[in-house]
Amino acid sequence: MSEYRRDPVTDRWVIIAPDRAQRPREMTFDDEDRLESEYCPFCPGHESATPPSIVDFPKDSDHWDVRIVPNKYPAVRSDADDPGSPSPLFERRAGLGTHEVVVESPRHVVSLTDLEADQLERVVGSWRSRLAELAEDTRLEYALLFKNQGARAGATVEHAHSQLMALPMVPTFLEAELQGSRRYFDRHERCVFCDLAEHNLDSGDRLVYANDAVVAFAPFASRFPFELWVTPRGHAAEFQATGSTTNAAIADALGAVLDRLHQALDDPPYNMAVHTAPLRAGPLEHFHWHIEIIPALSNQAGFEWGSGWHINSTPPESAAAHLRKIATDTY
Ligand SMILES: [Zn+2]
Ligand SMILES: [Zn+2]
Ligand SMILES: [Zn+2]
CATH class of the missing domain: 3.30.428.10 (HIT-like)
Structure with a gap:
């Protein structure tokens, strides 16, 4: 038990x-x-x-x-x-x-x-x-x-x-994201994830893939080599709320980035987690669902355990540029 x-x-x-x-x-x-x-x-x-x-x-x-x-x-x-x-x-x-x-x-x-x-x-x-x-x-x-x-x-x-x-409780990472995105919203009256989606589409430095509804990018402060976030372009707090983004658009973007990772890193082991609003939280204006994908290329070592910070040897700009170059059959 x-x-x-x-x-x-x-x-x-x-x-x-x-x-x-x-x-x-x-x-x-x-x-x-x-x-x-x-x-x-x-x-x-x-x-x-x-x-x-x-x-x-x-x-x-x-x-x-x-x-x-x-x-x-x-x-x-x-x-x-x-x-x-x-x-x-x-x-x-x-x-x-x-x-x-x-x-x-x-x-x-x-x-x-x-x-x-x-x-x-x-x-x-x-x-x-x-x-x-x-x-x-x-x-x-x-x-x-x-x-x-x-x-x-x-x-x-x-x-x-x-x-x-x-x-029965909201996990630590989600609590931190909910609080952090609330602080950003209070300061800028904008959802930080909406801003990230827009910025990545505009500047392209860390962009990996986009379709009409979903964007995938390597986050600015990537903790791990080839860390990727996949998120809807339009604001949506709940992953399960189907009104805004279709299953097909999510599957297309997810398939595209996983295909590129598969080719770039020769079928890497990875972890993926969907970060969405707490159940029944309603339409939060400051939080926006996203999928985090982290290739399991390195183990957490003493510094990471000791500090809660990460040392990442691959700049997200390089990872994204590499992944953008890969054209796949399907996507
Ligand atoms: Zn948003
Ligand atoms: Zn089987
Ligand atoms: Zn997250």
């Missing part, structure tokens, strides 16, 4: 989840090679290897294109008991939340870059649809959609999948 523990100095929450230690690894950390495993739990015909689906797409059909299932080894769960806090020094909360896996294709593909454009569009649609459903559970404050691509980036199953963790 898992629980949240709050660090009494920094107020940072940690999830203590001993059950996670039991999950098997299909992939090893030491090399990127998959351990020989005949049996993929995410392939069609093997549905009994996972807990029953929460939702399949298309709904009410005899086949699935995208499948969302509970994580078999969840870090948090919806039936968690409250452990109680023995003292203000040791604040604990029940490990409440949901931990789900989005199986991104019925084919045994290992990367989003292996998907056809219309399947990637279906994946984006399923992410947004499930986020909208989770927002109805008032015990939950935030839903973090993320992806670990490759063993070195933390994946334990090869078949292409992403994860969705809904949490």
Whole structure:
């Protein structure tokens, strides 16, 4: 059973989840090679290897294109008991939340870059649809959609999948982004992400890709080599609010940048996270959803752990220039 523990100095929450230690690894950390495993739990015909689906797409059909299932080894769960806090020094909360896996294709593909454009569009649609459903559970404050691509980036199953963790509190990074974007708005009466999107489209230095609705760029203060942000050109706080930006436009931009990264860095492991407004926050004027993509090219070392700052050896302008030069077949 898992629980949240709050660090009494920094107020940072940690999830203590001993059950996670039991999950098997299909992939090893030491090399990127998959351990020989005949049996993929995410392939069609093997549905009994996972807990029953929460939702399949298309709904009410005899086949699935995208499948969302509970994580078999969840870090948090919806039936968690409250452990109680023995003292203000040791604040604990029940490990409440949901931990789900989005199986991104019925084919045994290992990367989003292996998907056809219309399947990637279906994946984006399923992410947004499930986020909208989770927002109805008032015990939950935030839903973090993320992806670990490759063993070195933390994946334990090869078949292409992403994860969705809904949490009873807003995570630290989001809290910082909400506060920072609020400060920018108070000062300039503008959304900082709208300004970033516009600036990157105008100046082009750090621009990687743009279509009519979505822009992708290497952020000015990139923490990691080839860090990329993908964000709508028009203001939108909630990723799941489908009114403003179509699934097709998001899938197009995401596919384009992942394709370029794949070619530039020879299929790198990476992590991806969607930063969106807290659930039921309403139409925030200062915050704007975005997807952060971070190739897992270097490990955090002493300076990063010690300071919370990063030393990045690749200027984002060089990374963006390199990625812009790559023309891909599809995008
Ligand atoms: Zn498979
Ligand atoms: Zn905005
Ligand atoms: Zn962010």
